[in-house]
Amino acid sequence: MPPAPRRSPRAARGRPVAGRSGPRPAAPHPLARAGVRGPAAPQRPLTVPFAVAFAVLVALEELYLGWLVWAPDRELHWFVLLAVAAAVWALAGAVLVHRGRPRAWLVLAAASTVPLLFLLGLALLFGALGGAEEVWWALAMLVGPVGCLVLSAGRPIREWTAPRRGVPGPRRGVPAPFGRRRDTAAR
Numbered sequence: 759m760p761p762a763p764r765r766s767p768r769a770a771r772g773r774p775v776a777g778r779s780g781p782r783p784a785a786p787h788p789l790a791r792a793g794v795r796g797p798a799a800p801q802r803p804l805t806v807p808f809a810v811a812f813a814v815l816v817a818l819e820e821l822y823l824g825w826l827v828w829a830p831d832r833e834l835h836w837f838v839l840l841a842v843a844a845a846v847w848a849l850a851g852a853v854l855v856h857r858g859r860p861r862a863w864l865v866l867a868a869a870s871t872v873p874l875l876f877l878l879g880l881a882l883l884f885g886a887l888g889g890a891e892e893v894w895w896a897l898a899m900l901v902g903p904v905g906c907l908v909l910s911a912g913r914p915i916r917e918w919t920a921p922r923r924g925v926p927g928p929r930r931g932v933p934a935p936f937g938r939r940r941d942t943a944a945r
């Protein structure tokens with residue numbers, strides 16, 4: 759008896775096997791065989807460390823401005839405390855964004871908007887007074903707040919700090935008033 763003709767494994771797949779109807783089922787995905795289930799945890803975007811670095815730069819600039827105001831008379835005034843509070847605000851926003859807390863990009867964007875507006879106003883004031891060198895220093899210091907604002911308002915960081923869906927809220931399981939279910943629409 760002559761030997762059976764050789765066939766490739768691909769050609770044999772489409773061929774019906776005795777006792778079974780239809781094509782063979784596809785092999786499971788390698789990750790499914792390894793026991794990995796569900797979507798992977800979100801990974802930190804590459805722009806997050808840069809946004810944190812710019813937030814630290816904003817905090818340092820705010821502390822520098824506070825030091826410039828404090829240096830002439832060495833007294834603790836309210837505007838020095840305001841500069842320290844703004845620096846703490848920027849650092850808190852940086853920590854929140856780095857940890858991926860929900861809506862942390864808003865904290866960081868607001869913390870960079872305040873010194874941005876202050877430095878623009880300072881540049882306009884120095885320009886009106888005729889101090890060209892001071893105007894350029896104020897404009898050079900805009901690098902920190904502008905970079906922080908652009909990075910924190912970017913899509914990767916907004917998605918990284920977006921509220922997670924599917925997490926049960928604090929009011930789940932609480933009965934609705936008057937025996938009505940919450941998920942039914944009012945008619």
